[in-house]
Amino acid sequence: MLTTSELQDMYRLMALITATSNRACAEVKAGSLQSAFYPVRGLEGVCAALGVAKQPGDQLVSTYRSLGDALAWGSDLRRVIAEIYGRADGVCGGKGGPMHLHDTSVGYMTSTGIVGSGIPIAVGLGIAAQLDGPNSNGTGRAVVTTFGDGATSIGAFHEGMNMAALWKLPVLFLCQNNQWGEHTPIAEYAGSTDLAGRAASYGMTAVKVDGFDPVATADVLREALERARSDGGPTFVEAMTYRLTGHSGSADYSYMPAEELAAALERDPVPSFRRAMLTSGQISEADLDSIEASVAATVDDAFTFAQASPEVEGHLRYRDVFAEGASLAGMGVRA
Amino acid sequence: MNEQTPLTETMTMAAALNSALHLAMDADSKVLLLGEDVADPIGGVLKISKGLSTKYGRDRVRPTPIAESGIIGAAVGLALGGYKPIAEIMFMDFTTVCLDQIVNHAAKLRYMSGGHTAVPLTIRTGVGTRRFGAQHAQNLEAWFMHTPGIKVVVPATAADAKGLLMSCIDDPDPCLFIEHFDLVFTQKDEVPVGEHRVPLGQAAIRRPGDQVTVITYGTQVRTAMAAAQELAEQGISVEVIDLRTLVPLDMDTVLESVEKTRRAVVLHDAHTFCGPGAELAAQITENLWGELLAPVLRLGAGYSPVPFAAGLDFHPTADDVVAAVGQLLGR
The missing domain is CATH 3.40.50.920 (Rossmann fold)
Structure with a gap:
């Protein structure tokens, strides 16, 4: 059962994700952001559920469509946006970009631009968590990896799922099923669209949940994370959503069936949640309005900060190819 | 009578590699080995990891499914999680099945994160026999030289095999360590006893x-x-x-x-x-x-x-x- 404060947190996070995603797309379309940005519209409920279900110490491996995951995991919005702009104040110092956000200060270990490749990496983090064992409070560490439905077709998914089940690793495989693999609908690329059913065949717990329902999703994620932290093995969660935009920030999506998209927009997480809160009376209209106003100001502030952040200095070009001290002279780089 | 420790010992490259692995695992509990068939009783298809799982357990010497992308991906994750994994890819040709993890992840994560995520990973792989045909025989080191972010190491002597492998395991960055099958079994020379390191980048x-x-x-x-x-x-x-x-x-x-x-x-x-x-x-x-x-x-x-x-x-x-x-x- 979620508390009022948790419900407010979820609403704030969802509204923040929607507003930030929309703003980034607008900047891309205006030409003021030269960046491959992948919108997260439709995933807000899943991300908000993840935000309330995670605990300090848990670790995340995300993908290129990671804005919502990054905010759910507690990354600083200003520094995330500065990274999307490739500026010096970015979470990766400007060298990662929107497809490669990392923020180890909050346990956001990596994200990959290669579909499905984060899954084996999360398995390795899961082995590390299992070997480390519980912390001094007796709690284990869970590893979460997020990915879209499209990632379930590649070999890395199969290899990682098998290893996690084999070694009973503390990993939550969170499939953010938006029903599109780039520009191809799931029914055109998968023999069976029952991804949770496929996951169960590896020998792990698999659950399907309505990803447009953040409260139901939070319950499922909490249970899965608790299972991981208490050495109960991995879980696959298939959170059913729908992509409410094109594949990328500027992509055409006129090919998406209009009635399908319209039906999904009826369930757009932020307005749906707002209606539900007003109906149930769990959050007052004044509080919802106040959250929205504060979110709008936060997003403006973050984009202003990012746009003012300095360009990355030229002398950093060859830094972090290797750790400091390794000579690059033989490879043509003279200090 | 004082017992004198010999400074060197004559050994094959295989024995030198095995010795380096034992010493590294003994010195640091964060050092792990994973790969196909690496655990006893087989101890690796070339027996290079013989005895390690018996001594350090299967948590640290982990036999894996036949899944190279999974092996290297897991090793990258272990490195991000604070461990120093040594991943074995049986034949160099099999690196083709995990190139994504090596090239896009192991080699690039330090750079792409602005220095926040180091990947101290050693990949051991073998090359040098023609008896299996063209898919178990190709020297692909140039591919990895062409990928900024991964070191490429090839020993020619047993002493260097030990010293370079220990340096790779210590190294804060990913290293591809290439073992030539002929040398592994037939190269014998004087190898320093105990820990021995040869710096990377010195001909x-x-x-x-x-x-x-x-x-x-x-x-x-x-x-x-x-x-x-x-x-x-x-x-x-x-x-x-x-x-x-x-x-x-x-x-x-x-x-x-x-x-x-x-x-x-x-x-x-x-x-x-x-x-x-x-x-x-x-x-x-x-x-x-x-x-x-x-x-x-x-x-x-x-x-x-x-x-x-x-x-x-x-x-x-x-x-x-x-x-x-x-x-x-x-x-």
């Missing part, structure tokens, strides 16, 4: 000479030494450089030698076309154009898949080196 002059420099690494060091001996008997003085690591590349040692000899041959098992020798030849030429008495010659494998038929010549021989040196000297 070794195996034989001093002043007329021609032969630059090589791995199993071709033997070929070069045999040729140099033969040439010495004809009164020709050849300097043999064993690069030991291809990344970082010790061009200072190479250029200093060629500045002296003014003639160079680059020699390796890898294909000549776009091979490591092409880079060496280009750098020598760019730096010493006015000093060279002849163009730099490259000796490597020809442009075909590795043939199974033993009757088909493939890797350079000592005769090839002798002929190349003769050509450089105008003979």
Whole structure:
């Protein structure tokens, strides 16, 4: 059962994700952001559920469509946006970009631009968590990896799922099923669209949940994370959503069936949640309005900060190819 | 009577590698090994990891499914999680199945995160037999030299195998450590007892000479030494450089030698076309154009898949080196 404060947190996070995603797309379309940005519209409920279900110490491996995951995991919005702009104040110092956000200060270990490749990496983090064992409070560490439905077709998914089940690793495989693999609908690329059913065949717990329902999703994620932290093995969660935009920030999506998209927009997480809160009376209209106003100001502030952040200095070009001290002279780089 | 510890011991490269793994796992509980068949009783298909799982347990010496992408991905995750994994990819050809994890993840994560995520990973892989045919035989080191962010290490002696492997395991960045099957079983030399480290990025002059420099690494060091001996008997003085690591590349040692000899041959098992020798030849030429008495010659494998038929010549021989040196000297 979620508390009022948790419900407010979820609403704030969802509204923040929607507003930030929309703003980034607008900047891309205006030409003021030269960046491959992948919108997260439709995933807000899943991300908000993840935000309330995670605990300090848990670790995340995300993908290129990671804005919502990054905010759910507690990354600083200003520094995330500065990274999307490739500026010096970015979470990766400007060298990662929107497809490669990392923020180890909050346990956001990596994200990959290669579909499905984060899954084996999360398995390795899961082995590390299992070997480390519980912390001094007796709690284990869970590893979460997020990915879209499209990632379930590649070999890395199969290899990682098998290893996690084999070694009973503390990993939550969170499939953010938006029903599109780039520009191809799931029914055109998968023999069976029952991804949770496929996951169960590896020998792990698999659950399907309505990803447009953040409260139901939070319950499922909490249970899965608790299972991981208490050495109960991995879980696959298939959170059913729908992509409410094109594949990328500027992509055409006129090919998406209009009635399908319209039906999904009826369930757009932020307005749906707002209606539900007003109906149930769990959050007052004044509080919802106040959250929205504060979110709008936060997003403006973050984009202003990012746009003012300095360009990355030229002398950093060859830094972090290797750790400091390794000579690059033989490879043509003279200090 | 005082018991005297011998400073060195004669051992095969296989024994030296096994010794390095034991020492590294003993010294640091964060060092792990994972790969196909690495645990006892088999102890690795070449027995290099023999005894390790019995001593350190299967949590630390973890036999894996046949899943190279999973193995390297898991090793990257372990490295991000604070461990120092050693992942075994049985044959170098199998790195093709996990190139994504090596190239896009292991090699790039430090850079893409602005230095926040180091990947202290050692990948051990073998090459050098023709008995399985073309899919278990190709020297692919040039591919990895072409990928900024991963070090490439190839020992030619048992002592270096131990010293370089221990340095790779210590290294804060990913290293590809290439073990040549012929050398693993037949190369025997004096190996320091106990911990032994050879710094990465330092070539070794195996034989001093002043007329021609032969630059090589791995199993071709033997070929070069045999040729140099033969040439010495004809009164020709050849300097043999064993690069030991291809990344970082010790061009200072190479250029200093060629500045002296003014003639160079680059020699390796890898294909000549776009091979490591092409880079060496280009750098020598760019730096010493006015000093060279002849163009730099490259000796490597020809442009075909590795043939199974033993009757088909493939890797350079000592005769090839002798002929190349003769050509450089105008003979």
